[in-house]
Amino acid sequence: MPEKFTDTIIRALVRFFKAEWSGAFVAILILALAIEFSTSGRPFFHPTNLMTILNNSAAIGIVAGGMTLVIITSGIDLSVGSVMGMTAALTGYVCSFWGFPPWMAILTGLSLGLLVGAFQGTLVAYFGMPAFIATLAGLSIWRGTGHLSTGAQATPKLPINFDLFGRFNPFANLRNEYKEGNLEGYWETFGSFIDSNWLNFFRTFQMSMLIFILFFLTLSIIITNTRYGRYIYAIGSNAVGARQSGINTSLYTMMTYMLCSLSAAFGALLFLGRAPYAKSDYGQMWELDAIAAVVIGGTSLFGGRGSLWGTFMGVILLKLINNGLTLAQLDTFWQMVVTGVIILLAVGIDLVRQSKNPKNVRRLLVSVSSFMAFLTLMTPASLFLKAQISILEHNSSKSIQEAGEKLANGQTARLLGPKEIDYFQQIISSNTWISVLCLSLFIISLIPLYTPNKLLTVIIATFFIFIILPLIKIGYSVTSPFLIFGAIILIISLFIDIIFERARKLDNSV
Amino acid sequence: MKNLLPKFALVAFFAITSNAAINAQDVIGYITKSATNAGWMMINQGAEDAAAEEGVKLVSVGPAFQGDLSSQLEVFENLVAQGAKAIGIAPVDSAGVAPAVTDAMSSGIPIIAIDTGVSGAEVTSFVATDNYAVAKVQGAVAATLVNDGDTVIYVTGNQAQSTGQERRNGFMEAFSAARPGSKILEVPTEWNSQQAQEGVEAVLNSNSDVKMVVNAWDGGTMGAKAALENLGYGAGDVKLVGFDGASDAIAAMDEGWVHADTAQMLYQMGYQGIKAAAAAARGETVSSRIDTGFFLVTPSTSGVYKQMVGIN
Numbered sequence: 001m002p003e004k005f006t007d008t009i010i011r012a013l014v015r016f017f018k019a020e021w022s023g024a025f026v027a028i029l030i031l032a033l034a035i036e037f038s039t040s041g042r043p044f045f046h047p048t049n050l051m052t053i054l055n056n057s058a059a060i061g062i063v064a065g066g067m068t069l070v071i072i073t074s075g076i077d078l079s080v081g082s083v084m085g086m087t088a089a090l091t092g093y094v095c096s097f098w099g100f101p102p103w104m105a106i107l108t109g110l111s112l113g114l115l116v117g118a119f120q121g122t123l124v125a126y127f128g129m130p131a132f133i134a135t136l137a138g139l140s141i142w143r144g145t146g147h148l149s150t151g152a153q154a155t156p157k158l159p160i161n162f163d164l165f166g167r168f169n170p171f172a173n174l175r176n177e178y179k180e181g182n183l184e185g186y187w188e189t190f191g192s193f194i195d196s197n198w199l200n201f202f203r204t205f206q207m208s209m210l211i212f213i214l215f216f217l218t219l220s221i222i223i224t225n226t227r228y229g230r231y232i233y234a235i236g237s238n239a240v241g242a243r244q245s246g247i248n249t250s251l252y253t254m255m256t257y258m259l260c261s262l263s264a265a266f267g268a269l270l271f272l273g274r275a276p277y278a279k280s281d282y283g284q285m286w287e288l289d290a291i292a293a294v295v296i297g298g299t300s301l302f303g304g305r306g307s308l309w310g311t312f313m314g315v316i317l318l319k320l321i322n323n324g325l326t327l328a329q330l331d332t333f334w335q336m337v338v339t340g341v342i343i344l345l346a347v348g349i350d351l352v353r354q355s356k357n358p359k360n361v362r363r364l365l366v367s368v369s370s371f372m373a374f375l376t377l378m379t380p381a382s383l384f385l386k387a388q389i390s391i392l393e394h395n396s397s398k399s400i401q402e403a404g405e406k407l408a409n410g411q412t413a414r415l416l417g418p419k420e421i422d423y424f425q426q427i428i429s430s431n432t433w434i435s436v437l438c439l440s441l442f443i444i445s446l447i448p449l450y451t452p453n454k455l456l457t458v459i460i461a462t463f464f465i466f467i468i469l470p471l472i473k474i475g476y477s478v479t480s481p482f483l484i485f486g487a488i489i490l491i492i493s494l495f496i497d498i499i500f501e502r503a504r505k506l507d508n509s510v
Numbered sequence: 511m512k513n514l515l516p517k518f519a520l521v522a523f524f525a526i527t528s529n530a531a532i533n534a535q536d537v538i539g540y541i542t543k544s545a546t547n548a549g550w551m552m553i554n555q556g557a558e559d560a561a562a563e564e565g566v567k568l569v570s571v572g573p574a575f576q577g578d579l580s581s582q583l584e585v586f587e588n589l590v591a592q593g594a595k596a597i598g599i600a601p602v603d604s605a606g607v608a609p610a611v612t613d614a615m616s617s618g619i620p621i622i623a624i625d626t627g628v629s630g631a632e633v634t635s636f637v638a639t640d641n642y643a644v645a646k647v648q649g650a651v652a653a654t655l656v657n658d659g660d661t662v663i664y665v666t667g668n669q670a671q672s673t674g675q676e677r678r679n680g681f682m683e684a685f686s687a688a689r690p691g692s693k694i695l696e697v698p699t700e701w702n703s704q705q706a707q708e709g710v711e712a713v714l715n716s717n718s719d720v721k722m723v724v725n726a727w728d729g730g731t732m733g734a735k736a737a738l739e740n741l742g743y744g745a746g747d748v749k750l751v752g753f754d755g756a757s758d759a760i761a762a763m764d765e766g767w768v769h770a771d772t773a774q775m776l777y778q779m780g781y782q783g784i785k786a787a788a789a790a791a792r793g794e795t796v797s798s799r800i801d802t803g804f805f806l807v808t809p810s811t812s813g814v815y816k817q818m819v820g821i822n
Contacts, residue, residue, distance in 0.1 A: 044716070046715075046716070048715050049712070049715055049716060052711055052712055052715050053712075055711075055740070056707075056708045147545075152545065152546035154758065166740070169742065172742065199718060203741060203742055204715065274740050275707070276703070276707075276732040276733065281546045282704070319708070322708060322709070323708060323709070323712035324712075326696075326712055327712055327713060327716055332666070332669045408630075
């Protein structure tokens with residue numbers, strides 16, 4: 001019997017949300033759509049943009065990959081940023097100043113990473129030192145060692161071989177050959193194809209990205225198919241039980257810290273492949289970014305649960321925030337706020353996903369639509385508030401002045417001329433009633449959080465749509481996408497219970 | 511991170527007590543912003559040379575990492591408590607250090623602000639480049655390198671600091687006045703060359719018509735250069751304009767990447783800052799604003815500049 005179309009969709013949804021990386025993925029999609037709407041010029045979903053994000057995620061991504069393993073064992077490694085900085089600096093140093101051939105410098109860096117990991121792993125696994133403390137000490141020690149051994153100086157220039165880990169483009173040679181007319185037959189057709197699509201596609205097809213993806217493929221195969229992979233999950237969820245069932249937990253814990261530091265050292269190589277020179281202050285705060293990426297990707301900080309692909313998505317989300325908000329030319333301080341909100345969103349989706357409770361899903365959707373109402377509200381309200389605050393500040397500075405006190409620099413700047421006061425008052429009067437209207441929409445949009453009444457939800461969704469008219473009339477048509485999106489989300493929230501019920505039935509029938 | 515702070519405080523403490531016991535030299539505290547940044551190393555060198563010349567004991571301390579206000583405040587208070595005769599400080603946060611500076615000034619310790627000013631508190635002297643004025647020169651020179659209507663990228667410094675704000679404002683004003691039809695795309699950073707590299711790469715990717723990248727400091731210039739190399743551009747395809755005159759940017763100028771760089775007299779900043787601190791410690795009056803000047807480095811003047819600051 002052919003399955004109904006809706007059932008197929010529900011099955012796909014269930015499978016999607018069972019994956020640990022779905023929270024981060026949804027956040028990536030929402031953010032990317034928002035950036036797409038707010039940037040002009042070349043579309044954001046352009047292959048070269050996506051590949052640039054992958055290229056720039058590569059180094060921190062590999063560091064975060066190693067961190068994932070440690071966190072799965074319910075440990076933590078705060079030293080990765082310092083290890084990355086030290087190995088990057090020393091690899092470059094022995095290459096530039098000691099005349100090591102590149103391969104030997106690379107081996108030096110990687111074995112340095114292994115040694116650091118063995119040292120920290122021994123402290124944690126065999127001496128029972130808390131991972132937080134052992135690696136916090138490492139954070140300081142390896143950063144200091146890096147500065148000391150290289151004098152905190154940048155290396156002059158790295159040999160071209162390091163490009164193989166970063167900016168090397170496998171198609172660049174072919175394109176050059178084609179341009180010089182050295183190609184024949186099929187190769188020539190291929191060369192001209194590359195050349196004509198250079199700016200649109202091939203320019204950003206670089207080793208960073210390839211190594212990044214290959215690394216995660218390899219590591220996830222290891223994790224899912226080997227005894228090592230099963231053991232670290234066992235250690236993370238119940239260390240005592242794992243030991244009693246005969247797993248050499250100390251050995252596998254130490255191995256995990258070695259893998260993590262090795263990844264940090266390997267991440268350093270990828271970073272060197274794109275950076276201007278090698279220096280010991282690279283990788284500051286990377287431990288925080290790596291941990292953030294792992295947690296956003298749905299891996300539990302308490303260990304035993306998590307996936308590498310979640311971390312992959314987490315890293316991309318973090319980089320997407322940076323690159324996307326820059327492309328959207330958002331104000332610096334707003335970027336900081338938005339970054340935090342997006343991280344909350346990703347982790348919120350993950351929490352709701354784990355609860356497997358239709359009530360929570362519905363509430364999440366309602367909160368998203370309320371947030372849309374809030375954004376709409378802020379469009380007129382920010383102008384209103386700014387004008388109101390300016391006038392208040394003017395009045396308060398004025399009253400200080402009248403009381404005979406001397407004004408500080410900042411306070412004098414708050415005084416307004418009569419023209420400015422007129423201007424602000426005009427803004428206030430023209431935005432008052434629309435702000436009140438939007439505020440009432442926002443407050444009403446919060447109601448479904450407390451009651452699942454369906455009729456009420458439909459009425460509120462209609463209100464979302466109807467408020468578009470006065471907003472467009474007054475010149476705030478930018479808010480229309482928010483409102484339409486909010487209304488759609490509200491309507492979807494009506495069907496959550498049905499979807500869950502059907503999904504449970506499907507699950508039972510299998 | 512917080513656990514690092516006591517360590518730095520201790521270092522400062524021992525440095526002062528041990529040296530004070532050995533000789534009766536005046537102790538001048540010097541709190542730098544970074545011990546690892548190429549530009550700051552030149553400033554620190556100037557400070558050390560000035561101390562040696564004046565015959566004072568210089569206690570220099572750097573923050574645990576760039577931008578760490580709390581460790582800087584802690585070190586500052588320790589220096590005051592241990593009886594430093596004067597303190598030269600490069601604040602990581604112009605407003606954040608103000609209360610501590612006011613306290614020290616009122617207890618009679620002269621404070622010299624170096625490179626970055628203190629907002630909201632009086633200091634004995636402020637020794638720095640006039641960032642705003644120099645950034646205006648940078649903007650005017652950059653304008654001559656492109657046509658009106660060309661798109662350019664500006665890599666900002668930390669916009670929570672006066673240095674970052676003044677450089678951005680100065681550039682924007684002068685450049686927009688000369689090239690009103692040009693679009694300026696901003697890449698925000700916190701003085702981090704990795705942010706500069708990634709941001710420039712992202713913006714260049716979606717705007718292939720960018721003609722020039724102007725940077726608020728030379729770490730950004732090197733990051734922007736790496737971004738250009740990553741995307742396969744050659745020297746001169748997209749023009750670079752720097753700020754600071756750091757040696758690596760000047761080397762990139764010789765290779766044809768950088769077309770102009772407004773150099774701060776970094777060595778002079780440290781040198782004159784500690785000279786002023788020593789003079790104030792002896793009770794002499796010092797000028798409240800010492801401008802250390804700038805030098806416009808272009809391919810034709812780079813030889814003179816290199817000779818002047820000793821880059822070979």
